[in-house]
Amino acid sequence: MAVRHYTLDFNLSTPVDSASVVPGLLSVFHEQELTETVHDTNGHGYLATFVGKNGRLVILRVHSHGLVTIDLQCHEGDNFAQLDNLLNALEKKLKVLLSGNITRIKRLPALVRGAKVDRYWPTADGRLVEYDIDEVVYEEDSAYQNIKILHSRQYGNILVLDGDVNLAESDLAYTQAITGNGRENYAGKEVLILGGGDGGILADIYIDQKVIDGCKMHMRRTCGNTLDNLRGDCYQILIQDCVPLLKKYVQEGRTFDYVINDLTAIPISTAPEEDSTWEFLRLILDLSIRVLHPEGKYFTQGNSVNLKEALSLYEEQLGRLSCPVDFCKEVVCVPSYLEQWVFYTAWKK
Amino acid sequence: MAVRHYTLDFNLSTPVDSASVVPGLLSVFHEQELTETVHDTNGHGYLATFVGKNGRLVILRVHSHGLVTIDLQCHEGDNFAQLDNLLNALEKKLKVLLSGNITRIKRLPALVRGAKVDRYWPTADGRLVEYDIDEVVYEEDSAYQNIKILHSRQYGNILVLDGDVNLAESDLAYTQAITGNGRENYAGKEVLILGGGDGGILADIYIDQKVIDGCKMHMRRTCGNTLDNLRGDCYQILIQDCVPLLKKYVQEGRTFDYVINDLTAIPISTAPEEDSTWEFLRLILDLSIRVLHPEGKYFTQGNSVNLKEALSLYEEQLGRLSCPVDFCKEVVCVPSYLEQWVFYTAWKK
Numbered sequence: 082m083a084v085r086h087y088t089l090d091f092n093l094s095t096p097v098d099s100a101s102v103v104p105g106l107l108s109v110f111h112e113q114e115l116t117e118t119v120h121d122t123n124g125h126g127y128l129a130t131f132v133g134k135n136g137r138l139v140i141l142r143v144h145s146h147g148l149v150t151i152d153l154q155c156h157e158g159d160n161f162a163q164l165d166n167l168l169n170a171l172e173k174k175l176k177v178l179l180s181g182n183i184t185r186i187k188r189l190p191a192l193v194r195g196a197k198v199d200r201y202w203p204t205a206d207g208r209l210v211e212y213d214i215d216e217v218v219y220e221e222d223s224a225y226q227n228i229k230i231l232h233s234r235q236y237g238n239i240l241v242l243d244g245d246v247n248l249a250e251s252d253l254a255y256t257q258a259i260t261g262n263g264r265e266n267y268a269g270k271e272v273l274i275l276g277g278g279d280g281g282i283l284a285d286i287y288i289d290q291k292v293i294d295g296c297k298m299h300m301r302r303t304c305g306n307t308l309d310n311l312r313g314d315c316y317q318i319l320i321q322d323c324v325p326l327l328k329k330y331v332q333e334g335r336t337f338d339y340v341i342n343d344l345t346a347i348p349i350s351t352a353p354e355e356d357s358t359w360e361f362l363r364l365i366l367d368l369s370i371r372v373l374h375p376e377g378k379y380f381t382q383g384n385s386v387n388l389k390e391a392l393s394l395y396e397e398q399l400g401r402l403s404c405p406v407d408f409c410k411e412v413v414c415v416p417s418y419l420e421q422w423v424f425y426t427a428w429k430k
Numbered sequence: 431m432a433v434r435h436y437t438l439d440f441n442l443s444t445p446v447d448s449a450s451v452v453p454g455l456l457s458v459f460h461e462q463e464l465t466e467t468v469h470d471t472n473g474h475g476y477l478a479t480f481v482g483k484n485g486r487l488v489i490l491r492v493h494s495h496g497l498v499t500i501d502l503q504c505h506e507g508d509n510f511a512q513l514d515n516l517l518n519a520l521e522k523k524l525k526v527l528l529s530g531n532i533t534r535i536k537r538l539p540a541l542v543r544g545a546k547v548d549r550y551w552p553t554a555d556g557r558l559v560e561y562d563i564d565e566v567v568y569e570e571d572s573a574y575q576n577i578k579i580l581h582s583r584q585y586g587n588i589l590v591l592d593g594d595v596n597l598a599e600s601d602l603a604y605t606q607a608i609t610g611n612g613r614e615n616y617a618g619k620e621v622l623i624l625g626g627g628d629g630g631i632l633a634d635i636y637i638d639q640k641v642i643d644g645c646k647m648h649m650r651r652t653c654g655n656t657l658d659n660l661r662g663d664c665y666q667i668l669i670q671d672c673v674p675l676l677k678k679y680v681q682e683g684r685t686f687d688y689v690i691n692d693l694t695a696i697p698i699s700t701a702p703e704e705d706s707t708w709e710f711l712r713l714i715l716d717l718s719i720r721v722l723h724p725e726g727k728y729f730t731q732g733n734s735v736n737l738k739e740a741l742s743l744y745e746e747q748l749g750r751l752s753c754p755v756d757f758c759k760e761v762v763c764v765p766s767y768l769e770q771w772v773f774y775t776a777w778k779k
Contacts, residue, residue, distance in 0.1 A: 086437075156474075199536065208539060
């Protein structure tokens with residue numbers, strides 16, 4: 082059973098003495114049969130905890146610098162109307178007690194902790210976001226990663242690899258961006274896709290059979306019927322390490338009109354000399370450019386537009402390849418990401 | 431000064447006795463000089479609070495149904511590396527103590543409470559989301575509403591009216607959607623825009639001079655120079671109640687090729703007979719259709735695609751106007767909204 086965690090915060094223009102606030106609130110707590118403990122904070126404001134029936138817990142803090150915070154935790158099966166009333170009563174009382182001194186009242190949507198279906202999948206730039214996820218459609222651990230397909234009411238099914246939102250059925254914008262946003266004519270061209278059309282294999286160079294299994298069942302709005310067979314009229318899916326394959330192509334002198342690298346986002350780590358993910362990225366990048374036709378184009382995703390340091394490190398790597406390249410980038414809104422995403426195009430100078 | 435609130439939760443496959451968990455953790459708390467209070471929960475699991483220096487507070491709960499939750503609150507000026515170490519140590523110990531019984535470990539980005547710049551602006555469908563806001567650029571209370579313009583690193587300046595995200599400089603998709611997504615030719619046409627090009631006036635029928643003041647200074651990527659003068663070569667901005675104006679147009683028999691209603695989103699309340707916002711919406715809608723040319727089009731925003739009940743109530747209203755209309759809708763990703771948004775087109779039958 083999950084725990085609901087409500088917060089209610091008052092920012093004040095001037096610090097307030099807890100003696101002018103706390104006594105006025107106690108009646109509210111006592112009405113709800115909450116048992117009070119006042120804690121010694123060593124001069125860091127007022128702190129009391131209140132424990133009630135059904136595992137209810139309230140924490141009241143009057144911080145000495147002009148902030149009042151209230152936490153209310155209860156079990157998922159509790160009487161929410163009653164708890165709403167409790168929070169309403171506290172908010173109303175505090176509005177009166179702190180009248181004229183309030184600069185902000187903030188009551189956030191409750192955090193749901195320990196729920197069967199987890200709705201919190203932070204963005205690449207580290208922000209807390211709640212998704213409208215109502216069902217875990219698929220979950221498997223492969224030898225390489227944890228694979229989940231989660232159902233979102235607005236984005237359709239979402240592929241989540243090792244906790245990272247990879248692609249949702251709503252995210253045509255991702256596929257369009259990584260294929261040149263409609264500016265390319267692919268007819269009759271040789272195209273090499275690293276990572277597959279399923280949304281990319283994070284931090285791993287293998288196409289993961291279990292990702293294919295999940296996507297061909299639950300992400301058909303994204304993949305259509307392309308994953309049903311490993312070979313079609315004009316495509317072939319190879320489930321193998323792409324590094325030896327790329328090396329073989331280099332050796333054979335085989336080139337492609339387009340190389341689309343959908344293996345992994347740019348690593349967030351900003352220590353490219355030590356991090357093996359960066360090493361892997363450089364290796365693939367170099368091999369990819371080597372198999373690129375002189376007039377060809379290389380497409381890849383970057384990362385969140387806010388990870389400026391990681392992006393500029395990536396651009397540095399582009400300047401250090403065995404063939405010199407030019408590049409351009411584009412910022413795209415991928416619906417289910419809840420953040421703006423950078424895509425790169427590179428070509429041989 | 432703000433408070434940082436960290437959470438660390440362990441979901442378990444089977445309930446666990448606190449006696450097998452708590453003693454192993456105490457050394458971690460004692461190393462950090464935290465003073466412990468164990469609370470009586472009336473049989474609702476184990477609950478202890480730990481108070482430390484600098485206003486630190488830790489709450490440890492071992493819920494009787496197989497969930498361990500840890501809260502850590504500290505002041506914004508505290509030593510974050512030390513607190514990270516504390517959480518790492520707790521996570522590591524718990525992994526050992528609960529080994530084989532863990533189904534999920536969840537450590538969310540810290541909630542920042544009471545900060546000078548508030549980053550939490552919930553979606554219309556009530557989800558908790560954190561924005562990358564780093565500055566309050568403009569804030570005014572007009573006679574009608576609270577107006578904020580907040581700077582987001584990725585979305586540019588965002589207009590927030592009464593706590594609702596209205597429009598960001600990144601949101602060309604909104605303006606395109608409410609003008610027909612490039613399918614219309616406006617050359618030489620008569621267009622009536624209700625609510626202004628600044629992103630819409632929520633829950634109010636007046637164009638608010640203070641919104642114009644803020645937007646013309648801080649949302650120029652959205653409005654260009656159109657708000658600098660109330661009259662241009664081919665437009666006129668009227669800052670007045672639109673109801674008498676619409677009534678006058680009806681009386682004069684004046685019609686428009688396009689009516690774009692950007693006044694307000696569909697009310698979330700699902701009691702249209704009682705709610706004055708719905709009454710207002712119906713009035714404007716009816717007058718707008720009456721001034722629409724027989725071949726004309728009416729464009730308006732709906733609301734979050736997840737608010738299915740509110741949207742279908744709106745569609746019911748469309749069936750009850752004094753002129754019968756047909757309509758269609760489109761779901762659009764407006765970057766700064768962090769949710770999918772519905773737009774309507776209506777026309778006379």
